[in-house]
Amino acid sequence: MEITYELHDLQEVADKVLTVAQNKHLLFYGAMGSGKTTLITALAKKLGVTDTISSPTFSLVNEYEIPNDVVYHFDFYRIKDESEALDIGIEEYIYSDNWVFIEWPEKIQTLLPAEHTSITLSKNKNGSRTLNILPVN
Numbered sequence: 001m002e003i004t005y006e007l008h009d010l011q012e013v014a015d016k017v018l019t020v021a022q023n024k025h026l027l028f029y030g031a032m033g034s035g036k037t038t039l040i041t042a043l044a045k046k047l048g049v050t051d052t053i054s055s056p057t058f059s060l061v062n063e064y065e066i067p068n069d070v071v072y073h074f075d076f077y078r079i080k081d082e083s084e085a086l087d088i089g090i091e092e093y094i095y096s097d098n099w100v101f102i103e104w105p106e107k108i109q110t111l112l113p114a115e116h117t118s119i120t121l122s123k124n125k126n127g128s129r130t131l132n133i134l135p136v137n
Helices: 007-020 036-047 082-087 090-094 105-111
Strands: 002-005 025-029 061-066 069-075 099-103 116-123 129-136
Touching (some): 002 007, 007 129, 025 036, 036 061, 036 116, 082 090, 099 105
Parallel strands (some): 025 099, 069 099
Antiparallel strands (some): 002 129, 061 069
């Protein structure tokens, strides 16, 4: 599924992503500035996160409690290799039954769960964004 949107459409886009996602593991691909963190923020708010949401660029993971669940938000942009993800216990997070949002998943390719939804984002010349959603089972 491909969606092109403006920032003012973000809440509707978040609804569509949550409807289309076939699992709780969402992987976000895209260049710096493509809107990954912005979309994750909208998704987390839709799921019920009331905390301030920020990118975990330096901490690698942020945890947000929602009613009857948890959202884990990872940003692996700064890691040098997969061992850094293993050091924080990535497997415990990934194989939990909680929501897992991962920015820069290509940095931990061999650690990713078999079942996930890949979301690729790009910024268009006119300032809009385009996302492609591809469930992987």
